[in-house]
Amino acid sequence: MPLTNYVSLGRSGLRVSPMCLGAMTFGLDWGWGSDVETSQKVIDTYIERGGNFIDTANMYTKGHSEKIIGDHLGKHASRRDRVVIATKCTGNMFLGDPNAGGGGRKNILDAVDHSLRRLQTDYIDLLWAHFLDPHTPIEETLHTFDQLVRSGKVRYVGLSDHPAWICARSQEIARANRWAPITAIQIEYSLGERTVEGELIPMAREMGMGVTPWSPLKGGVLTGKYTRDSKPDEGRVKSGWTDNIDEKTYGIIDVLVDVSKQAACTPAQVALAWVQSRSGVTSTIIGARTLEQLDANLAALEVSLSDEQIARLDEASAVRQAFPFDFNARITQEIQGGTTVNGLKRSPTPLAPQNDDERH
Numbered sequence: 001m002p003l004t005n006y007v008s009l010g011r012s013g014l015r016v017s018p019m020c021l022g023a024m025t026f027g028l029d030w031g032w033g034s035d036v037e038t039s040q041k042v043i044d045t046y047i048e049r050g051g052n053f054i055d056t057a058n059m060y061t062k063g064h065s066e067k068i069i070g071d072h073l074g075k076h077a078s079r080r081d082r083v084v085i086a087t088k089c090t091g092n093m094f095l096g097d098p099n100a101g102g103g104g105r106k107n108i109l110d111a112v113d114h115s116l117r118r119l120q121t122d123y124i125d126l127l128w129a130h131f132l133d134p135h136t137p138i139e140e141t142l143h144t145f146d147q148l149v150r151s152g153k154v155r156y157v158g159l160s161d162h163p164a165w166i167c168a169r170s171q172e173i174a175r176a177n178r179w180a181p182i183t184a185i186q187i188e189y190s191l192g193e194r195t196v197e198g199e200l201i202p203m204a205r206e207m208g209m210g211v212t213p214w215s216p217l218k219g220g221v222l223t224g225k226y227t228r229d230s231k232p233d234e235g236r237v238k239s240g241w242t243d244n245i246d247e248k249t250y251g252i253i254d255v256l257v258d259v260s261k262q263a264a265c266t267p268a269q270v271a272l273a274w275v276q277s278r279s280g281v282t283s284t285i286i287g288a289r290t291l292e293q294l295d296a297n298l299a300a301l302e303v304s305l306s307d308e309q310i311a312r313l314d315e316a317s318a319v320r321q322a323f324p325f326d327f328n329a330r331i332t333q334e335i336q337g338g339t340t341v342n343g344l345k346r347s348p349t350p351l352a353p354q355n356d357d358e359r360h
Contacts, residue, residue: 001301004050007282010183011208014125014156016053016084018276019298020212021046022285023054026068027061034289040072042288049298053084055186055212055285057130058115059091066118074120087115088130088160103133103141112153123153128160128186138170146179158209160186164199171207182209184282189213191222191252191271191317198321201280210282216275217268221245224257224267255316259309265299272300274313 006015025032026039034042043054056065066087073080089111092101099106115124127148129141148154157180159167171182185204187196190213204211217223228250256267263270276284288294305313320326338348353359 002050003046003052003298003301006052008210009126009156009282010204010210011181012156012183012210014084014183016283017051018283019051019272019301020053020055020086020283020285021051021294022214022287023056023065023069024060025287025289026056027064029061029064032289033061036068036071038290039068041291042294043069043072045291045294046298047079047083051298052082053086053283055086057088057091057128058093058111058118059088059130063093063114063118066115070118070120080121084125085119085121086126086128086158087119087124088128089115090130090133101133103129103136103138103144105140105144108141108144108148112148116153123155126156126158126183127154128158129162130160132162132166138166139173142170142174142179143177146174146177149180156180156183158182158184158186158212161188164203167200167209168203168207171209182207184210184212186212186214186285188215189275189278189281190216190218191256191274191313192218192249194317194319195321198325201278205280211280212283212285213275213281214285216272216284216286218271221249222253222256222268222271224253224260227253227257252313252316255312259305259313262309263303263305265303266296268296269300269303270305270309270313272297273303273305274310276300277305277310 001018003017003019005018007018008014009016021043025034027033028035054069056069058066060066069085073083089108090101090103093114094100100110101107112124112127116122127145133141145154145157149157159170159182162185167182167185173179174181185200187200189196193215201211226245231245253267256270260267260270272284272286275281286297288297332344333346333349334351336344336346337352338346348354
């Protein structure tokens with residue numbers, strides 16, 4: 001599958017590449033990432049390969065990520081218009097100012113103007129609410145989003161890292177008021193983070209939202225560089241992901257390594273191919289600090305996993321979902337009566353009458 005196999009983002013007319021270029025690594029302002037020249041080469045290579053979807057945020061590298069994109073694309077209208085640029089608001093860029101962050105109207109309008117300035121563009125293709133703001137009614141955020149869409153400063157809106165019930169309620173509020181709908185959600189999703197399969201992904205499918213997973217490699221944990229024989233250095237800077245590598249994680253990595261040998265690719269490419277194959281997923285966000293990393297990640301689009309390989313990965317990474325999802329997954333045996341429905345086969349339940357004579 002090439003990058004030019006574009007897909008619709010949710011129930012919208014926006015077409016995006018099956019892999020989105022994440023720009024969190026653009027700039028060295030956080031002490032790591034890519035310098036300006038490398039970031040520009042990564043953008044050019046991605047676009048030359050047919051990619052059209054770039055995801056950033058106002059907070060990424062203290063605003064430098066947006067500026068790098070703006071300096072490289074925003075100054076050239078013909079190039080800028082061929083790319084779908086997504087950025088995020090709600091992150092606070094002015095410490096000490098409580099109104100410089102969150103989902104309130106004052107912050108969102110100001111944040112969008114700052115992003116437009118850094119991106120050197122008249123419009124943002126997709127604006128995400130980066131985080132859930134517990135202090136602001138979601139109605140205020142959604143109404144502000146609608147105002148921005150009507151003004152032409154924003155084309156589509158989405159929710160990043162919000163609970164499923166907030167996303168579903170937001171979509172219904174938007175529909176009831178004829179406001180701009182929620183086009184997509186952005187969530188962490190990988191072989192190492194599957195709890196989103198309980199509510200968020202089924203909700204997105206039902207409510208017409210695209211899904212753009214972030215950290216599909218679990219912060220590098222699923223690249224194959226960490227194994228039982230090559231564990232993270234205890235003296236390294238904690239990443240938040242490497243802190244929690246446990247026996248189950250190593251079990252997933254074992255299967256990843258084995259499947260990668262069968263598929264003649266890398267463990268990282270297997271992990272990316274698995275995410276991209278999941279039901280409901282639209283465009284997987286990949287990061288790349290170097291051109292080599294970009295090429296390696298994009299090569300995952302050419303990886304084809306067999307049903308048996310996917311089943312092994314599913315089994316190794318399976319998680320227990322919160323009630324009632326695991327319960328309902330088991331209880332289909334009580335519903336189907338020993339039949340196959342929509343490809344799902346279930347054995348007869350011993351709790352039901354086994355013949356006419358047992359039925360009261």
